[in-house]
Amino acid sequence: MNNSIAEINTYAKKWVLAAGERIKESFSKTLDIQAKSNPNDLVTNIDKETEQFLIGKIKETFPSHRILGEEGFGDKLMDLSGVVWIIDPIDGTMNFIHQQRNFAISVGIYIDGEGIIGLIYDVAHDELYHVVKGQGVYMNEKELPELRERKVSESIIALNATWVTENRRLKPELLAPLVRNVRGTRSYGSAAMELVYVATGRLDAYITPRLAPWDIAAGILMVKELGGIATDLRGKSLNLIKENSVLVTAPGLHQEILGGYLKDGNW
Ligand code: 2AM
């Protein structure tokens, strides 16, 4: 690798902030909205333009880097060798369309499969969450503290009610005891934001049956950097080249949820 991590990081931050400015400008314009895999799986011209903007910058400056992007303007990847940027131009597109908030730009940068840099930009709040492996997690200029040990009875967990009730495997009857025993449940509709909320301690866990690599690539690096745990629902490592079920928690909680509530699941 010819470019230093510091150099890649400086550009990544600059481009994500610039992409956020472009998204803010779009708030006053009419969106072109299309459905993808189903009528509720949406994409807009701004999702596509933001991905193309970021890819244009990366390819111009770092031609050897590869890109995995949600909207398909990147490369077709079979593995994570070399430097790979994993991009969700707008995570929480439905929120972007309906609410103009609760969405984020998510960029994870992996080197030979190891997560090194993560950026999640909450554009509506002007909050850039940022991690470089081993150097801590920052919200703008403020460093986030290590996560504290949690018990299920004291925790707030994020779940997507639609997916929990629809999913064949993540059955409501399996999750009902957990939902009863936690302090509260929440759903924000953006995986990147939900992972950031675990990193900041606003949430203690996030459980979901199926996410794509771009939904989680940046956020799991932040949670792990602060002592949290990120696996699939069987406790296995996440694979950033395919879809995964996801269990991301503060320390302590992972074993309690996995062993106490999810062990009889058929994931
Ligand atoms: P998106 O907005 O980029 O599509 C919604 O709870 C979260 O799940 C969002 O992060 C959303 O990302 C993601 N999501 C929505 N549909 C999905 C799908 N079919 N597969 C994987 N992730 C999805």
Ligand code: CA
């Ligand atoms: Ca998206």
